[in-house]
Amino acid sequence: MFKPFEYTDDNGDFVGIDVDLLAAIAEDQGFTYDLNSVGWDSAIAACQAGQADGMIAGASITDERRASGWIFSDGYYQATQCMTVAADSDIAGFGDLAGKTVAVKTGTQGAAYAESLKDEYGFDIVYMDDSPTMYQTVTGGQAVACFEDTPIMAASIKSGDLPLRIVEGSENEGAPYGFAVFSADEQELIDLFNAGLKSIRENGVYDEILAAYLG
């Protein structure tokens, strides 16, 4: 579960930006697929083992992942990451984090951002599996801050009425998310994905999907 990229909604349907984008791209390119929600760790293993052809899981395109043999599509979403603290917290910037604990979500760009700041500002990082748990560590006080994609954080605070606040000026440059395959044999799938992505960007479907989730 990685709201709003993939999650189960109130009706029990599996939805999200990734889910809708993939559906729109498949429709545009005329291919069919089976979508299984297996979770982040299992998705990586499933692609490596050849049990799945590709994964779309809000995965950032990084050189380190490419070096391990993964092939990424063009970026389908790009966001900045930001630091979020409890609404009543005194923390005004990274300088206030010394000796404190910060929560991040395993495998996210937010985690990479926090790791890049860790040594300079001298804080500890705990790695959680999903966003709700990560937010709870901040609202519950087990961590003083968390790192999350800015639009997602803003939408979650609004929709969940969370007692959290984005720290002003804490945003980074951002990095793109990509659809990923492990084997070079799947290059065709990447090509289809890229072509479909280009075409839904042009016809406006892409913007509609993002607007539906991020408001």
Next chain:
Amino acid sequence: MGQIISSYGWLLARAMGQTCLLALLGLFFGSIIGLVFGILGVLQNRVCRAIEVVFVDIIRGIPMMVLAMFVFFGIPYGVKNILGVSSFTLNALQAGTICLALNSGAYMAEIIRAGIQSVDRGQMEAARSLGLPYWRAMQRVVLPQAVRTMIPTIVNQFIITLKDTSILSVIGFPELVNTGKNVVANTFMSLQTWFIVAVMYLIIILILSKLAKLLERRLSYDR
């Protein structure tokens, strides 16, 4: 694989240390809890026995992952909102130790209770009729026999508890599984990472098993 070891070997080695630390703390406090409740479970007093049953039933009835969420989030929430101490928090190591201690304590209590009850009632009766007080008879006659039957089961429980530390990855404790997930996320090399993690667990558990064998040999004086 070599790439993971050269880039993340140190991180994984540290995680192995954290796993050992958490397991040792959990087992230490778990053994104390197990001993206390195990003895409560064999006492004549009905209230004492009821306390043991309720404790064991509650803890055994809750999956440890759920228990971890309760301890990590629930205890600080309760302390804040019910007791009104606003600065109280538990870090992942403290919460993890509490979870492991409660969980292994409940199983250990049953092992100890069963071990003591497996000693023939006649042993206690004989000791008492020779004039030994209850506790002295327990200590000198019943427990030495009980401990010998308990040891293999307790060792088994130790190993299970060691592996249960992996469940505490959900509260962000940087043990082997939590760190392994991170390495997978960074490198996207799933199988290789989990292979290394599996070997690390195997090493810890083999060492624990060997130590346990030594202990078992020392305690079985009649062989």
